[in-house]
Amino acid sequence: MAVTKQRPASWRLIGPGIVVAATGVGSGDLVATLIAGERFGYTLLWATIVGCLVKISLAEATGRWHLATERTIFDGWSSLGRWTHFYFGPYIVIWGFVYGATAMSATALPLNALFPVLPVWAWAMLAGIAGLVFVWFNQYPVFEKVMTAFIGLMFVTVVSLAVILLPNLGNMATGLVPTLPQGSTIYTLGLIGGVGGTITMAAYGYWVNAKGWRDATWIKVMRWDNRVAYVMTGIFVIAMLVVGAELLYTANIALVESDRGLLDLSEILRERFGRPIAVLFLIGFFAAAFSSILGVWHGVSLMFADFLGHLRGKTNRPVEEREESVEFRGYLLWLTFPPMALLFFDRPFELVLLYGALGAFFMPFLALTLMWLLNSSRTPAEWRNGWLSNTGLALAGLLFLIVSGNELVGMVSGLF
Template identity: 20%
Template sequence: MRNFLNNLGPGILVSAAFIGPGTVTVCSLAGVNFGYSMLWALLISVFACIVLQEMSARLGLISGKGLSECIREEIENPAFRFLTLALIFFAIVLGNAAYEAGNISGAVLGMEAVFSSVSFQLGAINLNLWSLLIGGIAFFLLFLGSYKKLEKIFIGLVLLMSIAFLLTAVLTRPDLSEIFKGFIPGSIDAGLLTIIALVGTTVVPYNLFLHASLVSEKWSGPKYLGAVRKELAFSLFLGGTVSMAIVICAAASNIENIESAADLAVGLKPLFGSSATLFLAIGLLAAGITSSITAPLAAAYVVQGCLGWKGGMSSKRFKAIWMSIIILGVIFSSLGIKPVEIIQFAQIANGLLLPIIAIFLFWIVNQASVLGEHRNTLVQNIIGFIVIALSVFLGAKSIFSVIQNL
């Protein structure tokens, strides 16, 4: 048990990253709008997450490199390499800017549940004071490099919120037969964007890059492959269980609409009563700040790998990337759009971006020059192909439905 606890790390961070304000909001919306009927989509999302993150973790462990660095080194054709890296560069940077806006907006939801909304005019932009404050905290922690010292506190708060949802899911005494029916796939047309959002909030594209880097820093060599897989499976199964508990809480709470943290907090009232809003506010704030640190950091690692930069976090170019992501996140979260809508958009954007990143990951983990005997087996390729095909299908169907509505 002691060895298992010592091995906890990268998988827990990945799990904590997707149990952020986006997960709480999207899973609550799924429960409110569709009851238990989206549990099957969430279960498939968790399975897909385990499959793809295992590939990412194995890549980091065996190669000792990040995903973007491996892609840059493996593509021999200069023109194709440039186009590929440019696509990844812009997809991750823009995707993480949207995701950062969702993270900051989630923390703002928590602040506005306790304090009133405060904004001020800066030129043509009307900035939300809380967005600026959350962005400033993330900026300060990344700039000093002290975020690791506070990481345990933030993860502890998020885990506390997670335990609360698990307990509340039991206290609401939901209809077990209805829950089991929710794991049977139904029509996807009515809730297509919700399904994509559930995938996007569980299988976070930037985590595929971040996980490989985290594993390569913690372990080295194939002898740790078993420990990596066990830690990953435990962490993501825990995260998936929490997400399902949030859906169950929302479905059983009889909420009609979600626009604020106070609405989200209704799902916690069976356990916390009148203190539910305050507790959820703290949890959203912690989740938002933690994710607001992770997203820009991951984007900087991706850009560094794509461009072959050296120097790590101390380099000015590395800092310029994560600073840009934070600034864009603050601006996007201050545009007057409802925070819940920003968070939901970010998860949909993640769901559409996922197939692109997953295809590159799938290609790399099949390269003998990178992983040798630890490249994908036939079974892993079949499962991986199914996961990628499903994500491509959902993304294509979403784009087609948008075109039809134009």
């Protein structure tokens, strides 16, 4: 059997991995990692590294499916049966409604702190509309350049802050040994599973195709792109852990477990280092939040266009055609305007429960269906899973099932 000739990897080709990393690492991940450092110091450093390895495995499998088969992940899901439609359809609609409000609110917080001329809800609306306008009128090449700029800003801001805090390298080294402090088990699993891990993991294959990588000759390039992006993510996450450990853990300072905790951190930075450092951090906070808006508005809209296209018998459309489609732009509007109603009210309890229940199972769904697809005759024999990929996907699936089960138990117990 002839081996597919591979194109040479190059730094200048990197792009889709940067996009998925910038999208996946949002303000929620900043808070989770920061509080891990605040509560446990460097003890959970190993968990952040394992989390990045898990994401490399998932993204590589998604990209390899798109390139080896020249079909999208939704083509693969459809081949497994219509049950995938019955799960994915309600999930992507409800997820988009709730996530839209969440992402807009997160982006509004640093904008309101930097420019308090408008209330949070007004900044949230402007952020959503800005994302809509940008994605509506720009295709992938421009989108990638802007996302690269945002992740560069995030990276420089947070890593610079970690350097300023002069981390204790000896204490950091102890965190490389896997240990579980009392009360940290579920929190650790969530940290591994949460950093950079959302529905946008599945969007990676669509961005790979949008880059112009359309067949198996690009798999080596895709793997390089994926690894570089998640090594950067790992450095970024470790830097945030340093901030929590050096600034909060040593001083016994606790933060709120929400996006507003990042505003509290900016005040702590202002008191210790002065306003310029606090402003720099708020800019990084904004970059993390707004890049998630742009990434979701573009990537998940592509997935929705593919999903609805399948239902309408329109399969195998080029990415450029999907970006101009009614389905793509309809979902953009869905992400932007209906969620604005949630900015003025507490989220409806039943909707949040349904969103949580469906969302909890997405990452196990992605990991386990990728194992199914990439070990079957649907994938050319040359590109089927080896033991390393199977181990990574199995670990991801098991991990996410445990985390999902814990989330569901928490939601059910909240009913009583």
